[in-house]
Amino acid sequence: MGVNILLVGAGAVGAFYASRLHQPEKGVHVSVVCRSNYKAVLASGFQLKTRAFGEYTFKPQAVFPSCKAAAEANPSIVYDYVVIATKALPDIDDEPQEVAPVVTPGRSSIVLIQNGVGIEAPHRARFPANPILSAVTVISAAQTEPGVVVQHRWTRISIGPFSGDEDSSLAQSTINQRDQYAQSSLERLVAIFHDGGISDAEGWDTIQIQLVRWHKIAINAAFNPSSVLSGGWGNADMVNDSELRQHTRGCMQEVFDAARKIFGRPFPSDLATIDAIIRSTERNKGSKPSMLLDWEAGRPMELEVILGNPIRIAQRYGIQMPRLQTMYGLLRMAAQKRGIQRPREATPSTAKL
Amino acid sequence: MGVNILLVGAGAVGAFYASRLHQPEKGVHVSVVCRSNYKAVLASGFQLKTRAFGEYTFKPQAVFPSCKAAAEANPSIVYDYVVIATKALPDIDDEPQEVAPVVTPGRSSIVLIQNGVGIEAPHRARFPANPILSAVTVISAAQTEPGVVVQHRWTRISIGPFSGDEDSSLAQSTINQRDQYAQSSLERLVAIFHDGGISDAEGWDTIQIQLVRWHKIAINAAFNPSSVLSGGWGNADMVNDSELRQHTRGCMQEVFDAARKIFGRPFPSDLATIDAIIRSTERNKGSKPSMLLDWEAGRPMELEVILGNPIRIAQRYGIQMPRLQTMYGLLRMAAQKRGIQRPREATPSTAKL
Structure with missing residues (x-):
């Protein structure tokens, strides 16, 4: 068959x-x-x-x-x-x-x-x-x-x-x-x-795949919007700046903490720690995150699934992610200002997971 | 005399x-x-x-x-x-x-x-x-x-x-x-x-004037950098957007909380509450914060005294201000990217107050 x-x-x-x-x-x-x-x-x-x-x-x-x-x-x-x-x-x-x-x-x-x-x-x-x-x-x-x-x-x-x-x-x-x-x-x-x-x-299984997904979002949410908002720096540039290093680390920590609370267990030990991600990013010179490429080309960015959805899901569990919410608010309005992103009327999904 | x-x-x-x-x-x-x-x-x-x-x-x-x-x-x-x-x-x-x-x-x-x-x-x-x-x-x-x-x-x-x-x-x-x-x-x-x-x-007196100063910084730190990072929106536009309203409120709360811990007392009751600031900002249409005017003119911005110093002072008291630190890291590198701000070698003051 x-x-x-x-x-x-x-x-x-x-x-x-x-x-x-x-x-x-x-x-x-x-x-x-x-x-x-x-x-x-x-x-x-x-x-x-x-x-x-x-x-x-x-x-x-x-x-x-x-x-x-x-x-x-x-x-x-x-x-x-x-x-x-x-x-x-x-x-x-x-x-x-x-x-x-x-x-x-x-x-x-x-x-x-x-x-x-x-x-x-x-x-x-x-x-x-x-x-x-x-x-x-x-x-x-x-x-x-x-x-x-x-x-x-x-x-x-x-x-x-x-x-x-x-x-x-x-x-x-x-x-x-x-x-x-x-x-x-x-x-x-x-x-x-x-x-x-x-x-x-x-x-x-259903939980483990979500943990893998949230682990990837920790990296994407930390680096993608930051690259646009900081005016176009690459991931390695950002972690090699002391303030943006603290910021990207803080962003990842927000997602790590939220995922642990939402799923009731930490990320599997075969997924990289925040320290390991920072170290490997230090060496990854010259690469630009996809959101920056979209921004530079005037294309819509994956703002809702990388920032909006995790923030809303976490909020339904009573969890705040202040750094992510700050970037979400700023980048959403920046995209509107440039005329890149014209949201359709329907609000993004608010189902739990 | x-x-x-x-x-x-x-x-x-x-x-x-x-x-x-x-x-x-x-x-x-x-x-x-x-x-x-x-x-x-x-x-x-x-x-x-x-x-x-x-x-x-x-x-x-x-x-x-x-x-x-x-x-x-x-x-x-x-x-x-x-x-x-x-x-x-x-x-x-x-x-x-x-x-x-x-x-x-x-x-x-x-x-x-x-x-x-x-x-x-x-x-x-x-x-x-x-x-x-x-x-x-x-x-x-x-x-x-x-x-x-x-x-x-x-x-x-x-x-x-x-x-x-x-x-x-x-x-x-x-x-x-x-x-x-x-x-x-x-x-x-x-x-x-x-x-x-x-x-x-x-x-x-020495404490009270600092409380007045920190109260003003709560407003400036919330609105000035956000206006630049969001692509040039005015204060009223920002509080009338649900996400940036949550963001600016969160920024002010970080400064209110920090000031209370640093000085051991809340802001004097004759200074506006966060709710009152938000309400009066809603009506203040058309005004652009000074930092946006500086950014648009390619002039240096008061980044260090509005974000860098409060963050560093709070950190010495063990207090984190994640939203402010996120904006500080992003805007500092954005200014460098545009060639606006070339810091001199000396680091900004780290004395306590």
Whole structure:
């Protein structure tokens, strides 16, 4: 029995993982939804230049310009996995609405390869009966021109199921059934990754994957907005300045403390300590965080999922994160001033996790 | 017996108070040191357009381009008061060094009409035997062209003595003598202000004047840097945004809490509460904080006295101010990125108060 995967948002990270998941000889078929690189990928697929697997071409099963187009092209297809690897902009995009045409209720597993926290809630609200798999990556990759993807370092992807049924109208038996299905869906996906050579694809439980996600947000929330607000310094510049070192450390501490309270346990010991993050950042000269690149290009930033959501989730647990809230307030208004970010009317999700 | 006053930094605020202190008929003579407006003031004095006292011309006793020039012009004069009304930039200017030529040791009272906290320490270190009077103003005034000063609202000036002898090598008896002299000097200065029509000139004790100063810093530290970091919003815009309202409130709370711990008592009840400040700021539409005007003009900002000094003073009492420290780190590096602020080698004062 074959496996159909639709990858939505085939930028550098999405295209890299899509190319490893695509195993037609084993019946695993990956199609992609492309935006800016649609024409190039339709014409000649992806050219991959990877450190992990050398150079190769990846021709997806099919290439679509939108989820709607994908649904119309294959009305009868059931996608086992709808993998979303877009930038997470819940204040601007209604992503569940966009992917709805390709999500078969109760069947398609929705896989979120995205930054930030609280990203699952809008999908849970829209697709109460579908498995949601939350994925956190550690990878350095870039699309150097449309369809050309360079993977510099790392391949790790951590995946775990998301439940989040605070507001659900589903019967508990339906939820239990869905979550059992999510578990087998997770195991199958991790196995496909392993078959594709991603040996550090890891499956986790619902709490552990959130801890991994919050650990990554600690780093992103400390460095991304600071880079923009300080006028464009890179991560290494910041930790090598005594005041910004204290600031970034303080930001990470706020997230570490909040996560411990929210989940009732500290970060797993295999995740880097704040000291270790600071030390490795000292040496990472020349790299600019994604939010700075977005800001410099006049593109919307992942403000809500990197700052807004963690602040709101923490507040619901009675936890304040003053440094993060300060940066959130400042950067949100700075983006408005520049006309970069025009939030849609709907407020970002306020579901718990 | 006459009183000689030298006012250093005759911008809008300095010129307004100088014009009220100057009472030649009573033997009170005010000379001024001007920078950018030197030529205009030398030629025709100051034109004042005041709400409190109508329109009038103020011709100072003498006009100098620098303290050194003042000292050379009148080598034998003793200034009873050297009133400093410049912008406080301890990271850039060595102000005690600049005023030293006009300060008679043990005789001249140094009056600091400046924003920020910790501004007295460099003067105390340089002039251990001179009275220092610390002054906090509530006034709205602007220099619309060189030598033309408009006073819009308010006249209040609160003044109190500063001791600060943690690192002093003076004998205790000398300190006592100096502080007694400071007290009589303060009383005389307040009386001259009253004679000049500033009926809300108020004399306070050493603790109370610091509480007034820290109360003002609560407002300045909350709104000034936020205005720059948020991309140029005014104070009213900020409190009318829910996130920046929470942020500015949090900043003020940090200073209120710190001041209570440092001084062992809350702010006097006649000073505005945080709620009252927020409410009055809501209505103050269109006004831009001074730090934003400086930033927009590419001038150095009063970062050290508004953020750096309060943070360092609080830290010596074991108190953290995370929101302020975050803004300090960010804005300091943003100013460096723009090439606005090139700190001199000497670190800002670290004396206690």
